[in-house]
Amino acid sequence: MTESEPLLSVQGLKKHYPGGGLRSDPSGAVRAVDGISFDIARGETLGLVGESGCGKSTAAKSIVRLEEPTDGEVLFHGGSRGGRSRNDDGTHPNDVTRFHRTEMKTFRREVGMIFQDPASSFDPRMSVGDSIAEPLSVHGLDDGRRRRAVVEDLLGRVGLAAADYGRYPHEFSGGQKQRLALARALVLNPELIVADEPVSALDMSVQADILGLLDRVQTEFGLSLLFISHDMSVVKEICDRVAVMYLGEIVEVGPTESVFETPKHPYTEALVSAIPTPDPRTTNRGIELTGSVPDPVDPPDGCRFHTRCHAVVQPPDLDVSRASWRRLLEFRLAIEAGEIDVEAIEERARTGVEGAEQVEGADGLDGADEGGSTAAERLRAAFDLPGTVADPAVEEDLAAAIGAVLDGEDARAVERLRSTVRTPCEQRHPESVDHGGGHESACIRHDPEVRAAREWPAER
Numbered sequence: 001m002t003e004s005e006p007l008l009s010v011q012g013l014k015k016h017y018p019g020g021g022l023r024s025d026p027s028g029a030v031r032a033v034d035g036i037s038f039d040i041a042r043g044e045t046l047g048l049v050g051e052s053g054c055g056k057s058t059a060a061k062s063i064v065r066l067e068e069p070t071d072g073e074v075l076f077h078g079g080s081r082g083g084r085s086r087n088d089d090g091t092h093p094n095d096v097t098r099f100h101r102t103e104m105k106t107f108r109r110e111v112g113m114i115f116q117d118p119a120s121s122f123d124p125r126m127s128v129g130d131s132i133a134e135p136l137s138v139h140g141l142d143d144g145r146r147r148r149a150v151v152e153d154l155l156g157r158v159g160l161a162a163a164d165y166g167r168y169p170h171e172f173s174g175g176q177k178q179r180l181a182l183a184r185a186l187v188l189n190p191e192l193i194v195a196d197e198p199v200s201a202l203d204m205s206v207q208a209d210i211l212g213l214l215d216r217v218q219t220e221f222g223l224s225l226l227f228i229s230h231d232m233s234v235v236k237e238i239c240d241r242v243a244v245m246y247l248g249e250i251v252e253v254g255p256t257e258s259v260f261e262t263p264k265h266p267y268t269e270a271l272v273s274a275i276p277t278p279d280p281r282t283t284n285r286g287i288e289l290t291g292s293v294p295d296p297v298d299p300p301d302g303c304r305f306h307t308r309c310h311a312v313v314q315p316p317d318l319d320v321s322r323a324s325w326r327r328l329l330e331f332r333l334a335i336e337a338g339e340i341d342v343e344a345i346e347e348r349a350r351t352g353v354e355g356a357e358q359v360e361g362a363d364g365l366d367g368a369d370e371g372g373s374t375a376a377e378r379l380r381a382a383f384d385l386p387g388t389v390a391d392p393a394v395e396e397d398l399a400a401a402i403g404a405v406l407d408g409e410d411a412r413a414v415e416r417l418r419s420t421v422r423t424p425c426e427q428r429h430p431e432s433v434d435h436g437g438g439h440e441s442a443c444i445r446h447d448p449e450v451r452a453a454r455e456w457p458a459e460r
């Protein structure tokens, strides 16, 4: 491997779990990881970040083959270990996904893992020293005294004492257990550590200790580190580069400083914006990330983030304000998700929690109450929709869609709205665009072809 070749190169990795779909395709696969690619250089820490359910753990497990990947390559040691290049059939001799048993055994020695819950990796009936030493026996170090010496040395390096060798897991705190887990991950002198949420279960002060330790150990041992976390501030602390994952895909990757200072993808922007600022007088950028990650069985078309995106692109020919556009799209998406509960809206109006009196001046469709508003107006009010949309064609579609929703015909409502309330973001899967310095993102606002064909304001 030359210096410039990555230690780990993940290419188009997919992990789909069979069945389990509840929505449009009940037999559909759970697309937990859906074609991710990234490299990790020797001695580098790459952070894989995203909300719960984005596929981070599945990605980690697929890379080390605790789960069998559905597709893609995981090249360990670049492309030239032992001078070997690709086989005639295009496969690669260093592709972990194709390793046989003996190659896997070697690979496992070269990759250490740490998980969120360190307790689960220790047998409560075994001394921690014996647990840490176990991989040494498995990999052929038969000399018990040497095994003990290696483990005692490691215990010191992770901030514990050689005398801790004979103690049992329940005698250690959460932070100490994570130190033990790190010692165990290091025992075979690996080149890569995969750490999946290693500090999420720990108190803030202990988190800082463990992050400091990871950082120190990484430098000392010259390790590469794949660091998985949902916590942006933790990632910022420790990573050289960051890959942001959303619904099975990587939407942005780049040097940590660049990604945090000038996030290019709206999802990253929202995650960065949500980081609490240490100074209460300064406010963050105030982008609210609403809702949760959609079902990976049936991900949204085009850009998977468009259903939650604050920057979702308005069609150039839709002549309404930006605020109205967002509301119209949110309304359509709510109908599609089956989230509109007309009875609850009516009930709230009756009990005065949300007044129908907020809506004035629009033509009623049906069901006028004592205050004079109609069910259609109350539905508009509930979704903060304009009383009348300025663009007559859109207003016609919206009124028809509202009527359909009130009639319980959601499919008809969606069909009607889809003709006008339709974002370019759902029509095209965004390609990754290079912003320079290894900073890439996949958002159609940056796609040169799309930008050339349409006109919307330059955003970042």
Ligand SMILES: Nc1ncnc2c1ncn2[C@@H]1O[C@H](COP(=O)(O)OP(=O)(O)OP(=O)(O)O)[C@@H](O)[C@H]1O
Pocket (backbone or CB within 6 Å): 017, 020, 030, 031, 032, 050, 051, 052, 053, 054, 055, 056, 057, 058, 059, 230, 296
């Ligand atoms: N064995 C499985 N079978 C079916 N679906 C699964 C399985 N494991 C994970 N999933 C689904 O795959 C998606 C990604 O899960 P994953 O645990 O990888 O996400 P994550 O980003 O690591 O989140 P978390 O931190 O909550 O674990 C989720 O929708 C999850 O429900």
